[in-house]
Amino acid sequence: xxxxxxxxxxxxxxxxxxxxxxxxxxxxxxxxxxxxxxxxxxxxxxxxxxxxxxxxxxxxxxxxxxxxxxxxxxxxxxxxxxxxxxxxxxxxxxxxxxxxxxxxxxxxxxxxxxxxxxxxxxxxxxxxxxxxxxxxxxxxxxxxxxxxxxxxxxxxxxxxxxxxxxxxxxxxxxxxxxxxxxxxxxxxxxxxxxxxxxxxxxxxxxxxxxxxxxxxxxxxxx
Amino acid sequence: xxxxxxxxxxxxxxxxxxxxxxxxxxxxxxxxxxxxxxxxxxxxxxxxxxxxxxxxxxxxxxxxxxxxxxxxxxxxxxxxxxxxxxxxxxxxxxxxxxxxxxxxxxxxxxxxxxxxxxxxxxxxxxxxxxxxxxxxxxxxxxxxxxxxxxxxxxxxxxxxxxxxxxxxxxxxxxxxxxxxxxxxxxxxxxxxxxxxxxxxxxxxxxxxxxxxxxx
Numbered sequence: 001x002x003x004x005x006x007x008x009x010x011x012x013x014x015x016x017x018x019x020x021x022x023x024x025x026x027x028x029x030x031x032x033x034x035x036x037x038x039x040x041x042x043x044x045x046x047x048x049x050x051x052x053x054x055x056x057x058x059x060x061x062x063x064x065x066x067x068x069x070x071x072x073x074x075x076x077x078x079x080x081x082x083x084x085x086x087x088x089x090x091x092x093x094x095x096x097x098x099x100x101x102x103x104x105x106x107x108x109x110x111x112x113x114x115x116x117x118x119x120x121x122x123x124x125x126x127x128x129x130x131x132x133x134x135x136x137x138x139x140x141x142x143x144x145x146x147x148x149x150x151x152x153x154x155x156x157x158x159x160x161x162x163x164x165x166x167x168x169x170x171x172x173x174x175x176x177x178x179x180x181x182x183x184x185x186x187x188x189x190x191x192x193x194x195x196x197x198x199x200x201x202x203x204x205x206x207x208x209x210x211x212x213x214x215x216x217x218x219x220x221x222x
Numbered sequence: 223x224x225x226x227x228x229x230x231x232x233x234x235x236x237x238x239x240x241x242x243x244x245x246x247x248x249x250x251x252x253x254x255x256x257x258x259x260x261x262x263x264x265x266x267x268x269x270x271x272x273x274x275x276x277x278x279x280x281x282x283x284x285x286x287x288x289x290x291x292x293x294x295x296x297x298x299x300x301x302x303x304x305x306x307x308x309x310x311x312x313x314x315x316x317x318x319x320x321x322x323x324x325x326x327x328x329x330x331x332x333x334x335x336x337x338x339x340x341x342x343x344x345x346x347x348x349x350x351x352x353x354x355x356x357x358x359x360x361x362x363x364x365x366x367x368x369x370x371x372x373x374x375x376x377x378x379x380x381x382x383x384x385x386x387x388x389x390x391x392x393x394x395x396x397x398x399x400x401x402x403x404x405x406x407x408x409x410x411x412x413x414x415x416x417x418x419x420x421x422x423x424x425x426x427x428x429x430x431x432x433x434x435x436x437x
Contacts, residue, residue, distance in 0.1 A: 181276040209263060
């Protein structure tokens with residue numbers, strides 16, 4: 001199932017020479033695609049996180065900290081942390097981000113999703129003294145797993161769309177969504193809350209997973 | 223196997239799982255189902271993205287002056303962090319999260335009557351989760367439950383008034399449903415079942431036995 005965005009992406013790459021589908025055009029599109037894996041079109045956040053993951057880049061970590069730490073503080077205070085402990089939790093989460101950076105995979109999670117997850121896991125550990133059950137990890141994208149730039153960029157775009165959708169909700173709806181993802185609502189409360197449209201991002205992520213499964217199958221069969 | 227799954231985890235349960243507010247026995251069912259189902263793994267990641275959007279749009283709180291330097295200063299420290307717990311591998315029909323709940327050992331079955339056996343894998347204030355072993359063609363005693371019951375098929379299949387449930391399928395039964403899940407012929411059925419309230423069996427005898435079986 002292709003999402004709307006796939007069509008949009010495809011269009012953006014071919015529009016200039018639309019109708020003139022020559023080898024030259026194909027070659028050009030290929031060059032654009034190759035170039036995009038090397039540099040620019042990733043968001044700043046993704047580039048920071050990759051620099052942290054791959055080069056243990058402290059300057060990038062500082063930039064990530066400046067962006068996320070004040071939001072994380074707002075987040076943990078809203079999630080019920082006493083003001084006195086909020087900065088300890090922020091410190092703890094940001095250090096977890098640094099230490100667990102090797103687990104970051106931009107094909108599957110945009111930076112904010114990944115940090116959200118690290119933050120929730122830390123808060124759950126603190127409250128419950130035991131972790132919650134976690135699914136089996138998808139095994140070893142292998143060391144040489146080359147992220148698919150199209151997938152990474154599409155996921156960033158979808159996350160942006162989701163953020164805009166959240167900002168467009170009326171204040172009551174938005175408050176409900178925030179409460180849900182802050183862990184303040186029960187599953188039955190959430191069932192009654194009308195929420196964010198997750199359809200497109202779901203199909204986008206699904207495509208990425210299918211690709212990953214395919215790669216893993218190839219690895220096993222080799 | 224994943225493409226055959228037709229009964230999935232609903233969005234509200236998935237959002238609650240992602241946010242950490244789901245009772246632990248249900249969280250075990252969700253984690254186990256996601257281990258078997260790509261569609262729900264994608265759904266899980268989508269809800270994490272929604273959580274990320276909430277974080278991203280959260281109002282900023284000013285930080286104390288020294289927090290940044292404290293964190294930056296700690297990057298090189300060899301802090302005594304608890305290492306990531308190694309994942310418990312799946313064994314036979316039991317996915318990793320079930321094996322983790324069993325602490326890596328094989329289930330210790332107890333007879334429940336009618337050839338049905340069970341093994342409690344998690345019990346606490348938030349409810350309980352257990353494995354059920356139902357001989358092929360046999361029913362589980364009719365029961366209703368005070369709260370929600372999630373039943374995930376790990377082997378074989380069962381059917382009840384609401385439909386048929388195959389490997390990987392999750393049945394979601396609310397308090398109103400009195401059902402008689404019956405294992406399909408051919409293969410014994412093994413399920414992971416979780417409730418957030420004690421089960422109530424309909425007939426008198428099982429009811430007085432309930433404290434003994436801790437269900």
